[in-house]
Amino acid sequence: MTNLSWLQSLQAIARTGSFTRAAEQLGLTQAAVSQHIRQLEDHYGSVVLRSARPLALTPTGQLLLSYADEITAANDCLKQRLQANDSLQGDVGLVTPGSSGLLLYADLLALQLNQPGLIIRHRFAPGAEVQQAVLDNSYQIGLLTFKPEDPRLQAEEIAEEPLELVYPAGYQIRQWQDLQQLGFINHPDGKAMATRLLSRHFPGNPGVATLPCKGYSNQVSLLLQPVALGLGFTVVPRYARQAFAAQDKIAVLQCGQPVIDTLWAIYRAEWPLNARCRLVLERIRRTLNTAAASQTR
Structure with a gap:
């Protein structure tokens, strides 16, 4: 794989038309930028940049610049997706037993109304199907009346039923x-x-x-x-x-x-819940605890 620093130097030279201004943009010395271009030429065995004024990219240089731009675009796309993953907008898959699901459904609809862009997919299923749906990554959060033993699942005690x-x-x-x-x-x-x-x-x-x-x-x-x-x-x-x-x-x-059964919220243990999943989970916890408290008054 081509060194990204070499490609970033090539992009900066193409933008500024100068080794000196490219070095300033990148926070490097001019010698370092020049060395990156030489390393590109050594790596590909072809001249990348003609030093005549104004500086001009060779056909190899143009191909490398296009490749560098593609990598930059892909990195920007990844950053946007990662930011979206931590957004309160987007999809949350929830699978629950019917009993708790009935109590939660109306409150989760209210959450969607108050949180534009949030989409909650809610499915009712028995315990074995709840566990498998989370393991298959088809749903991010599940509720169970037993604590699963599968090490791939993280379980949080969320309520009593x-x-x-x-x-x-x-x-x-x-x-x-x-x-x-x-x-x-x-x-x-x-x-x-x-x-x-x-x-x-x-x-x-x-x-x-x-x-x-x-x-x-x-x-x-x-x-x-x-x-x-x-x-x-x-x-x-x-x-x-x-x-x-x-x-x-x-x-x-x-x-x-x-x-009394304990209700467990489960999700994959390999990665933390994103912001919108955590929002839904906290809403579930609040709804169930409020329902429990109403029985003790």
Whole structure:
């Protein structure tokens, strides 16, 4: 590869038409600039510059000057891209579980409205897909309910998310038989979540499998609609319940020993998040912490 200092001296001579003025522009001695031109000629085995006045580039010199200009343009382009990478304008890819995603979505839209040029791509996905999407670099930030072990991922503890038993408003749940009478509204993680939570509420219970299934949905945004209609109960993360519009139609069973998951924000460990990703991540943290605080007042 050609030494960049040699090419910069050639560019300066072409701009100024003088070894002396080129040296002044570059902050070098005239001898250093002359040496750079000799080194170019030695390297390419051809005269680069005719010393007759005015100075004139040879055909080889013209080719080298064009090459130097291309390198300068490429460097300028790289600088612009690096600056843009640290701008608050541009794309941010976010992939989250449905529960936290429902609560975050409206607030992230508000952030976009207040931050012109920011574009947030938000996808809902289960945990394994969240992790893979970040590893594939198709999304910069993901949220998980477990801390990943993959060394390629950096994880930040961002919030806590309790599980909740949600049932129709006006219904009374005092014992296991009340759950059997009401029935269970299942979802992809429903039985696993219910098993964890019900073991705290009802120690020694005969198991979720003994409860009649009254419905199923793989859309967390729709899951509480049958509960609100009185068709059954379910177990969901708190953020999914908080995002449901008809809060007056549902109730939450209070538990003395809650089951709480930690939410982790993940991103690639090899490089830091850029400014706009960090802005989105801090907005997520604030939104989730505000939601958590509202439950303790």
